Amino acid sequence: MTIEAHGPVAVATTRKAAPGVFYLCLGILGLAVVAAILADWIAPYDPSATDFSALYQQPSSAHWFGTDQLGRDILSRVIHGARPSLLGAIALLTFATAVGVLIGTVAAWKRGWVDAVLARVTDVMFAFPGLLFVVLVIAVFDRGPGTAVIGMGLAFAPVIAKFTRAIALEEMARPYVDAYRLQGIGSVELCVRYVLPNLFPTLIGYLVVLFGEGLMSLAALNFLGFGAQPPSSEWGLMVQEGRGGVIQGIVGPALIPGLVIAVVVVATNVIGVRLSDKLAVKA
Amino acid sequence: MTDVVRVTGLRKAFDVTRRTPGIVAVENLSFRLGKADAIGVVGESGSGKSTLARMLVGLTRPDAGTIEFDGRVREWRERGRLARLRRAKEVQMVFQDPYGSLDRRLTVETALRNVLRRHQVDSSAVGTRIAELMDSVGLESRLLASRPHQLSGGQRQRVAIAKALAVEPAVLVLDEVTSALDVSVQAQILALLTDIRARTGVSLIFVSHDLAVVGKVTDSILVMYRGQAVEQGSTADVLRRPQHPYTEMLLSSAPGPGWRPERVAELRAAFAVVHDR
Ligand SMILES: Nc1ncnc2c1ncn2[C@@H]1O[C@H](COP(=O)(O)OP(=O)(O)OP(=O)(O)O)[C@@H](O)[C@H]1O
Numbered sequence: 054m055t056i057e058a059h060g061p062v063a064v065a066t067t068r069k070a071a072p073g074v075f076y077l078c079l080g081i082l083g084l085a086v087v088a089a090i091l092a093d094w095i096a097p098y099d100p101s102a103t104d105f106s107a108l109y110q111q112p113s114s115a116h117w118f119g120t121d122q123l124g125r126d127i128l129s130r131v132i133h134g135a136r137p138s139l140l141g142a143i144a145l146l147t148f149a150t151a152v153g154v155l156i157g158t159v160a161a162w163k164r165g166w167v168d169a170v171l172a173r174v175t176d177v178m179f180a181f182p183g184l185l186f187v188v189l190v191i192a193v194f195d196r197g198p199g200t201a202v203i204g205m206g207l208a209f210a211p212v213i214a215k216f217t218r219a220i221a222l223e224e225m226a227r228p229y230v231d232a233y234r235l236q237g238i239g240s241v242e243l244c245v246r247y248v249l250p251n252l253f254p255t256l257i258g259y260l261v262v263l264f265g266e267g268l269m270s271l272a273a274l275n276f277l278g279f280g281a282q283p284p285s286s287e288w289g290l291m292v293q294e295g296r297g298g299v300i301q302g303i304v305g306p307a308l309i310p311g312l313v314i315a316v317v318v319v320a321t322n323v324i325g326v327r328l329s330d331k332l333a334v335k336a
Numbered sequence: 337m338t339d340v341v342r343v344t345g346l347r348k349a350f351d352v353t354r355r356t357p358g359i360v361a362v363e364n365l366s367f368r369l370g371k372a373d374a375i376g377v378v379g380e381s382g383s384g385k386s387t388l389a390r391m392l393v394g395l396t397r398p399d400a401g402t403i404e405f406d407g408r409v410r411e412w413r414e415r416g417r418l419a420r421l422r423r424a425k426e427v428q429m430v431f432q433d434p435y436g437s438l439d440r441r442l443t444v445e446t447a448l449r450n451v452l453r454r455h456q457v458d459s460s461a462v463g464t465r466i467a468e469l470m471d472s473v474g475l476e477s478r479l480l481a482s483r484p485h486q487l488s489g490g491q492r493q494r495v496a497i498a499k500a501l502a503v504e505p506a507v508l509v510l511d512e513v514t515s516a517l518d519v520s521v522q523a524q525i526l527a528l529l530t531d532i533r534a535r536t537g538v539s540l541i542f543v544s545h546d547l548a549v550v551g552k553v554t555d556s557i558l559v560m561y562r563g564q565a566v567e568q569g570s571t572a573d574v575l576r577r578p579q580h581p582y583t584e585m586l587l588s589s590a591p592g593p594g595w596r597p598e599r600v601a602e603l604r605a606a607f608a609v610v611h612d613r
């Protein structure tokens with residue numbers, strides 16, 4: 054089973070990367086994770102400390118990435134933004150994976166009408182734009198980070214369900230599964246204890262690729278104001294807040310978090326594709 | 337004495353779609369097998385051997401007919417753990433593909449241990465039993481720590497046989513277990529099966545397209561053509577005095593001294609005229 058990446062960024066980065074590029078990407082992701090965990094210690098400034106004497110400053114030794122419209126240090130905000138951005142994508146994928154893997158496995162296991170019904174359900178979900186789920190979820194739960202995560206999670210779940218179903222069908226056709234049955238192992242145990250663990254290596258590579266997509270989708274939602282709210286410095290929200298400067302020719306506050314998103318997304322894609330090659334099941 | 341296996345009027349058809357009836361894979365098939373006996377099932381590719389084997393072990397549901405193990409008629413998929421464990425002890429199967437028939441995540445030891453645990457072997461006895469099983473399939477104990485991808489095809493097939501034997505089944509179905517192996521490894525596995533049968537008293541159902549291979553390990557042979565048994569008899573009789581032209585054709589198909597491909601074609605043509613009408 055090979056991994057097909059989704060979306061423009063993923064497609065552009067699916068080509069096999071050189072080992073050097075792979076380690077560079079690992080480094081980038083590592084940096085983002087360190088920032089997410091240690092933001093309070095490594096950020097030079099308080100991310101929400103305003104300084105009206107220093108609005109829209111150019112990058113300098115005091116402010117490496119400059120300051121924004123409220124005089125806040127952009128570097129500190131980007132560092133502090135790592136946590137909500139990464140956690141959001143993790144929560145999104147966790148939710149989507151739980152739903153998707155359940156649907157995909159049950160479909161592959163039960164076949165017949167159960168599979169047919171689940172296929173219809175996922176097709177319908179698939180056809181809905183992710184944004185629509187978010188709007189629906191907001192209509193019920195009001196806006197906020199949780200809303201964006203669940204809404205987008207519903208959009209991602211069918212993709213994961215389809216993928217899981219495909220690899221589960223392939224797996225269950227292997228004779229070792231029949232051998233387990235003949236040993237007297239019941240269906241649920243067989244599925245949970247023996248088949249699912251064999252799907253994980255393939256699944257994990259795919260999920261890392263999707264992680265980039267999830268991060269980007271959430272950033273877009275936050276940009277639109279559906280998710281994280283100020284004073285959060287979630288990256289998508291930072292782009293949104295920095296937009297005002299662009300008209301005045303000051304691109305830094307919007308461009309820098311935008312670039313950070315792009316770089317992290319590309320890095321996770323490269324890692325995901327490599328990982329799925331590496332973990333690809335041996336014989 | 338009751339037979340260990342008794343199969344009566346077994347039938348299976350695979351429909352192309354729900355409306356269009358497809359090919360009949362197995363048709364009105366019956367045979368019996370005594371304790372520690374070995375029966376061979378031979379036939380060309382597509383003759384329905386695997387379908388028969390899968391029905392015997394309960395992986396494929398027959399359209400008609402009954403399968404009895406030790407006088408007890410098999411139901412399709414009984415519920416409950418005890419029923420499943422009892423059925424496991426009735427029959428086990430080893431599959432053709434040595435690459436797909438082991439769980440790639442588990443070491444040989446874990447795989448064997450899991451089977452033994454499930455079938456309530458005393459935990460203090462598990463270690464001894466694993467050593468015995470490895471010995472009986474001719475594997476060195478250093479391979480216990482190996483995972484399937486570190487083993488050769490022949491070694492994997494031995495592990496698969498050991499796993500099946502760990503359940504201590506009354507009957508072992510072997511579907512083309514040597515077909516993916518080279519000739520010398522094939523011979524080793526055949527010798528091994530003969531030895532295991534003599535020591536444990538397990539009955540064998542040995543499925544293969546190769547009549548010569550079947551002849552080496554069985555007492556009787558059932559020849560299948562298009563899902564039907566066209567000849568059934570003791571191995572010696574079938575090999576030496578085939579009653580049916582199809583069997584004769586199978587016999588003459590094997591390349592050997594004095595082999596003539598055109599004779600095979602002749603026999604096939606003659607046979608098709610009689611059988612297919
Ligand atoms: N699941 C299935 N669905 C549809 N047709 C099937 C299925 N399984 C087997 N068949 C058909 O039934 C017939 C018998 O197949 P089977 O696998 O039993 O043959 P075989 O004797 O084992 O052949 P081989 O020596 O190639 O393994 C074939 O025509 C095959 O196409």
Ligand SMILES: [Mg+2]
Nearest residue numbers: 385386387512
């Ligand atoms: Mg077959």
